[in-house]
Amino acid sequence: MAAQHFREFERLLSLQQYKKRVLAWSVQAICFSKTITIKKPQSQQDDFTLLQQTAPTEGKIFVYRGRFVRLLNWPKPLRDQLILELPTLNAFRTTEVATVQHNHINLDCGDIQVLDSKKHVFFTMPLDPTITMHIERYLAETHITEGLLFRPGWKAGRRTEGPMTDIAIDYIWKKWCLACGIPYMSPRYGRAYFAVNWHVIQGKSLIGLMDILRHSSLLATQKYLSKIRCYEDVKAEFYQGMKTPFAVQCDRFEKCPIATPDCHCRMYTPKIEVDTKNV
DSSP, rough: OOOHHHHHHHHHHHHHHHHHHHHHHHHHHHHHHHHHHHHHHHHHHHHHHHHHHHTTTTTTTEOEEEHHHEEEEHHOHHHHHHHHHHHHHOOOOOOHHHBBBBBGGGGTTEEEEEEEETTOSEEEEEEHHHHHHHHHHHHHHEEEEEESSOOOOTTTEOOSSSOOOHHHHHHHHHHHHTTTOOOOOHHHHHHHEEEEHHIIIOOHHHHHHHHHTTSHHHHHHHHHHEEEEHHHHHHHHHHHTSTTOSSSTTOOOOOOOTTTTTOOOOOOBBOOOOOOTTT
16 A cells, blocks of 8 residues: 555656646747747848838939930030030940040041940940031040040149049039039939930830940840839820820820821820929
8 A cells, every 4th residue: 555655656746847847848938939039020120121221222223314405405515515425325434434545436437446444345336426526526626636535634734644533524424414403413324314215215126235335144234224213204104005184295296107286096105294303
């Protein structure tokens, strides 16, 4: 009888120890769970805050074609006009503008040698007709027959050596944006304007754009275009195919062979006017 009571006592004792072990494990699990649930939302909140700060502007280029029309038509010295036109009409990067030399230009064939600022090799590119005309006038006025097309200027009574700096070219852009009353645009915006005008407005090929921009692949060109936002084009596409009080005629009116006054077809694209000062 005593032996039976002793075995029952041992069973109960082992059960108590088991419960203690389970209880201790449960407490550890709860503590561990709390550690995870506290840190995870905090980390997610930090990531979300960082995303809010960087996502809206990271890598985006907002282009308004109306601003470029105003900028390029504003009266200015021919040298500054060419510094604005080379990125806008020929897709030059800032450093590529600074390194143009007289012997890089073939006015008879309409070609120009571009020293690619990323690949550091020369590419033969077609020269925009407007730039060709302005270069002819510029060379006649300056009597430049060799060397850099754009000289950096004078400092302490002596002409400085080497090409213009990116800062100097950017200053010219900033100066004329301020003069004609539009927000500041860097030379980078001129290259973006060229890409939009080539593919969206004129409907030319991505392959051709890839060659002009000197990208290594078509994917790089598509990725570049995806960074550019042009409000005029978005608005025109929004109203395409519908009559709207915000446009007086179709944007294709002068190019369409069967256009008549107040005509409307499924290809109707309103000629949109955008207030570029207030957008």
